[in-house]
Amino acid sequence: MKIAGRVQDIEVSGIRTLFESAGPGSINLGLGQPDFDTPDHIRDAAIQAIRDGKTGYTNNTGIIELRTAICEKLKKENNLTYTPDQVIVTAGASEALHLVMQSLVETGDRVLFADPGFVSYAALASLAGGRPEGVPLDATLHLDVEKAKEIMGGARLFVINSPANPTGAVEGAETVRDLVEYAMDAGVTIVSDEVYEHFVYEREHVSAAAFGDDVITVNAVSKTYAMTGWRLGYLAAPEEYITPCVKVHQYCQACATSISQYAALAAYKGDQSPVAAMHHEYKARRDLIYHGFESMGIRFPIPEGAFYAFVPMDQGLISRVLSKGVVIVPGSAFGKNSPNFARLSYAAPRSTLDEALARIRSAL
Template identity: 40%
Template sequence: MELLSATLARVKPSPTIAVTTKAAELKAAGQDVIGLGAGEPDFDTPQNIKDAAIAAIDLGRTKYTPVDGIPELKRAICEKFKRDNGLDYTPAQVTVGTGGKQVLYNALMATLNPGDEVVIPAPYWVSYPDMVLLAQGTPVIAEAQLQTGYKLTAEQLEAAMTPKTKWLIFNSPSNPTGAGYNRDELKALTDVLMQHPHVWVMTDDMYEHLAYDDFRFCTPAEVEPRLHDRTLTVNGVSKAYAMTGWRIGYAAGPEKLIAAMRKIQSQSTSNPCSVSQWAAVEALTGPQDFIAENNAVFKRRRDLVASMLNEIEGVTCPVPEGAFYVYPSIAGLIGKTSAGGAEIGSDEDFATALLEETGVAVVFGAAFGLSPAFRISYATSDAALTEACTRIQRFCAGLR
């Protein structure tokens, strides 16, 4: 009898984690490696948030909590949605999970049947299609192009819709591109959704607060209030509050959906870490001024990386509206050979040769569903980014 399930064969391990692991292994072996793969702020968690966690421990708040979140955190989440997005929810319409990834996974597990389709714009976060597959659904990839700044058009969304479509997964600002949809661009998409009342919207707003220049974040249920009752608005504290390891994600949506997601969570992990929940209460209700300070640093790094990459012949790097990634196209480099003799037939070949010959770790574009490109996370020091981009320039100059 075969030990492993057939479902496991439908999915692949996370490529971003694989790149980060490979870079760490090479570093441990003594190689000079600059890892630009991890989607994680290099800032420390703010002190007031850490203090709230310490206080929770001292007060003995270390027991089981309600399955999908303490009342205090659910109230703070309701206040956040009202304050930042103009969205009204009750605590019964809120769920808290062990990171945004669990919240997304719970929703898909609770709603998908075999044959159900989920529209996913590409480039996409690597986990979306595999979570759909694990839940027995069918990912339908709608490719956004470099020419539109990696943003899906209304025509492309319409073309991806079928009677089997159950969800659209929407992520802005985007991982991996940093592309952010303004209100008009988002309204064009919500107009399409209004023509398909059987389609639900799962919006991943994890990078909401990481927005630059004159870009103003907005979320689908805010732009089109008539979508409110078929939208799951997902967010978390990982990125804006530099709390990746604390593992707190949350969402709000129709009460029936939230109850179904709670049922899934009750038979998998049960409650998220109690101490992390109390830290998240402080994150959402405490001072927010450090976000703007961090964003100024991120913007400086974005401009540094984009300008250095755009100096390279054969590379085109759009300047993103948010998050902390760039997604340069390398269409002009395919078919060349590196100084070390590696043939660049794909973006995976490019990333492999770049790591082996220069010690710079990036994630290849095929992992995100749109090639040929690669992703850089600029959530690291200016010095490391300058050195990494200098090495990339040198590597590309050596291609023949």
């Protein structure tokens, strides 16, 4: 019963383990999952697709209507020009990231991303045979551009994730432009993970692909439309990358779920007001959490986007908060640079957040 070394070398996701270990009566602020239901018109479109018998394999890269709708979305919302041939519909942003790593990373290639950063980047880079490398953040929890430039030379990929998990930081246009232009000169491909683009409360979201050609845009309906369980995302890339990524996709996934593709089509083409309503609610919760900690004397840079607060907490406080039944994720889950932080997801009702804050106050 031998297990391949490349799998032994990566860890089981600590966040899942925490989530599964939460006892009764505990408040789970651990998982990056919207607490809203998928909007009705999207669910109706999926039910209709089932009734219409749209239940077989689709084109490997996704139904043309959806790839066209994604291109229209990228033009309208991000001012990016892509053709449907440059889009692959995937099982969530996760699969899109996997395809990119498998297709572009050679054994020993360096893959850079923020540390603290989203847990999958390091694991996916390792699975592809690459060498994951964290880029430090500055005191405001944003990418340290100068440090990033210092280590960029010779890397294969640089992943930009704005708005960011776990910090909620939104990178400004200048930072994104600076990093992309530097990467283009250095021959480093940029992967831009934009899954939280619609949840920005300060600043504006900017897409990295606006500033360079060798950029792969990764996104999903998961967070924007509260559709994490539908497993539907995409990558949009220069044509040269499509066939290699399709090869990997063909053999691991064949195609994204047909029903989810019709649901995503309704999401992109339909009423966008549910997204605005979620944005409004997340912002109110962000303020609640931020001011709640402020009133306890715990200060940190205000999270500008996503639905996370990355809060300074030492190990003792993290343990006491966990023992009060509030599930939060220790900063050590997100890399080496933030042991004395914890991530809280505010994708939970305000009354739940109030109760969590009260328990944290008593832990303090």
